[in-house]
Amino acid sequence: MKRLKYEFYHRPCLQVAQDLVGKWLVRRLPSGELLRLRISETEAYCGEADTACHAHKGRTKRTEVLYADAGTIYIYLCYGMHWLLNVVTGDAEDPQAVLIRACVDAPGPGRLTKRLFITGELNRGSICGDELWIEDDGQATEVETDKRVGIGYASQEDQDRLWRFKLK
DNA sequence: TTAGTGATATCC
DNA sequence: GATATCACTAAA
Numbered sequence A: 001m002k003r004l005k006y007e008f009y010h011r012p013c014l015q016v017a018q019d020l021v022g023k024w025l026v027r028r029l030p031s032g033e034l035l036r037l038r039i040s041e042t043e044a045y046c047g048e049a050d051t052a053c054h055a056h057k058g059r060t061k062r063t064e065v066l067y068a069d070a071g072t073i074y075i076y077l078c079y080g081m082h083w084l085l086n087v088v089t090g091d092a093e094d095p096q097a098v099l100i101r102a103c104v105d106a107p108g109p110g111r112l113t114k115r116l117f118i119t120g121e122l123n124r125g126s127i128c129g130d131e132l133w134i135e136d137d138g139q140a141t142e143v144e145t146d147k148r149v150g151i152g153y154a155s156q157e158d159q160d161r162l163w164r165f166k167l168k
Numbered sequence B: 001t002t003a004g005t006g007a008t009a010t011c012c
Numbered sequence C: 001g002a003t004a005t006c007a008c009t010a011a012a
Helices: A013-020 A063-067 A109-115
Strands: A024-028 A034-046 A073-078 A082-089 A096-103 A132-136 A143-146 A164-167
Touching: A013 A034, A013 A082, A013 A096, A013 A164, A034 A109, A063 A073, A082 A109, A096 A109
Parallel strands: none
Antiparallel strands: A024 A034, A024 A132, A034 A096, A034 A164, A073 A082, A082 A096, A143 A164
16 A cells, blocks of 8 residues: 655646545544545546636635645535535645545545544645545556536536546 | 535625 | 525435
């Protein structure tokens, strides 16, 4: 098992999103217990030019994290009850991120975070730290693309982009 | 299909 | 200050 480092995340978000499929998301609980889930679905949100990206209207208190350097964790509360997990990619000051949408045995971004006890406390943390990280088992994976979901507010053009990546 | 839930952004 | 909106889920 190889732990993914800064260099992995310091690349264009489309590439990172694709490469994260099939990797292992590892969570260390305060109790010390380790939980591992295999990532089965991701989505890329590619900066201010992408109207589906939270940062497309510019910097706000909430999107500030997206402007941080690669490997920063971006977590926010959706619909008042679901924590969604993202990882910042690319250069600092370039607000792009990858949403971890699902793992094997944990379909849906909200369920995934619930299963791993992930909450807003981890927001702004590092994905290379000791609370949450991602490992590569070296196994080859087949990835298929699809349209992103839940972004009806974005431009038609952006809604049609195949920026969702799934384990085949 | 629809209700539930609360932070955030945007508008007074 | 108020309200509209949301990268969702569970129950029916």
